[in-house]
Amino acid sequence: MAKSTSKAKSANETETRNAKEPVENPIVAHVSLTQNDVDETEISIEKKLVALYSLQQIDSQIDKIRIIRGELPLEVEDLEDEIIGLETRIDNYIQEIETLKVSVKEKENVIKDSHLQIKRYEEQQMNVRNNREYDSLSKEIEFQNLEIALAEKRIKEFTHQLNLKNEEITAAQKVLEERKNDLEIKQSELADIVSETEKEELSLQSRSEEFQRFIEERLLTAYKRIRKNARNGLAVVSVERDACGGCFSAIPPQRQLDIRMHKKIIVCEYCGRILVDHGLASSINQG
Ligand SMILES: [Zn+2]
Numbered sequence: 001m002a003k004s005t006s007k008a009k010s011a012n013e014t015e016t017r018n019a020k021e022p023v024e025n026p027i028v029a030h031v032s033l034t035q036n037d038v039d040e041t042e043i044s045i046e047k048k049l050v051a052l053y054s055l056q057q058i059d060s061q062i063d064k065i066r067i068i069r070g071e072l073p074l075e076v077e078d079l080e081d082e083i084i085g086l087e088t089r090i091d092n093y094i095q096e097i098e099t100l101k102v103s104v105k106e107k108e109n110v111i112k113d114s115h116l117q118i119k120r121y122e123e124q125q126m127n128v129r130n131n132r133e134y135d136s137l138s139k140e141i142e143f144q145n146l147e148i149a150l151a152e153k154r155i156k157e158f159t160h161q162l163n164l165k166n167e168e169i170t171a172a173q174k175v176l177e178e179r180k181n182d183l184e185i186k187q188s189e190l191a192d193i194v195s196e197t198e199k200e201e202l203s204l205q206s207r208s209e210e211f212q213r214f215i216e217e218r219l220l221t222a223y224k225r226i227r228k229n230a231r232n233g234l235a236v237v238s239v240e241r242d243a244c245g246g247c248f249s250a251i252p253p254q255r256q257l258d259i260r261m262h263k264k265i266i267v268c269e270y271c272g273r274i275l276v277d278h279g280l281a282s283s284i285n286q287g
Contacts, residue, residue: 051214056236107151238281247271
């Protein structure tokens with residue numbers, strides 16, 4: 001590699017001067033290379049920039065596929081968990097209802113007993129020998145009536161709770177039905193996406209590898225490192241409105257000119273992403 005660099009170069013400008021690149025490359029078709037006096041080195045850097053930017057577009061598409069596919073299994077899992085939760089809740093309500101029904105039955109028996117007692121006391125009252133005995137039985141009857149009233153109050157409360165539980169079951173069952181429907185849809189979506197994207201991802205993957213062949217090892221390693229560290233996976237960005245398309249920091253006019261010259265690979269001073277000019281980017285995006 002012939003390095004004819006001046007020491008004045010900024011540290012974050014990656015100098016790449018390598019003319020030993022494959023001559024024919026289908027990707028340069030998008031870039032205008034009309035100047036007759038174009039230097040071999042310039043073509044080479046331009047090719048690399050085109051390859052890098054194209055690689056970025058492809059890798060971003062792969063990222064997108066992985067993100068979409070990455071979220072669906074989680075959504076399916078969440079739905080499955082929610083369904084289990086709802087079914088457990090409904091089971092619990094059913095058990096609570098059974099307990100309440102038993103309680104109602106118990107109180108009904110109390111009432112029945114009390115009525116029997118009252119009947120017995122009333123019969124006894126027919127045969128009392130004095131007022132004291134009569135009053136004593138009256139008190140017993142009064143007590144049993146209180147028992148009945150209390151039991152009736154409890155039955156009312158239990159019935160109220162029972163109705164509430166039934167309402168809750170109905171509501172939970174409605175949600176459960178909806179979630180089961182959602183799950184069915186998500187599961188088939190997931191199956192579709194997996195089979196669909198597997199093919200697409202493989203073809204993108206092989207295109208990514210194709211472009212990688214036009215980029216030297218050192219640059220490719222840098223690309224992968226920047227991509228890994230960038231939250232959105234963008235290692236190569238275009239200059240948009242005088243700013244870095246990755247971190248939106250302003251780029252001085254002279255630097256923008258250098259980027260447009262395609263004489264060296266220039267990275268953003270702030271985020272370290274590789275910069276390409278808007279013209280080159282849009283020619284690739286349209287192509
Ligand atoms: Zn930046």
